[in-house]
Amino acid sequence: xxxxxxxxxxxxxxxxxxxxxxxxxxxxxxxxxxxxxxxxxxxxxxxxxxxxxxxxxxxxxxxxxxxxxxxxxxxxxxxxxxxxxxxxxxxxxxxxx
Numbered sequence: 838x839x840x841x842x843x844x845x846x847x848x849x850x851x852x853x854x855x856x857x858x859x860x861x862x863x864x865x866x867x868x869x870x871x872x873x874x875x876x877x878x879x880x881x882x883x884x885x886x887x888x889x890x891x892x893x894x895x896x897x898x899x900x901x902x903x904x905x906x907x908x909x910x911x912x913x914x915x916x917x918x919x920x921x922x923x924x925x926x927x928x929x930x931x932x933x934x
Contacts, residue, residue: 877907
């Protein structure tokens, strides 16, 4: 079972490397944001696999917290890319009637 998990971890590291290449090359800012999001998701998977291999299941909590931070960060970056200003990102979204 451990061999399968190690091979899976190596495949995930390969996809993380491909995501980093996409994050650096682009071509658009949205492609880069998605690549960073993929990298964050793969990081959560790696932490979960390491927890399973070592038997330290406390790391699952770390993976979940990292997933939440990744989600919030991606939403903030997308708002910044769309609005160009985080302070006014929520203004003007709802009309007064």
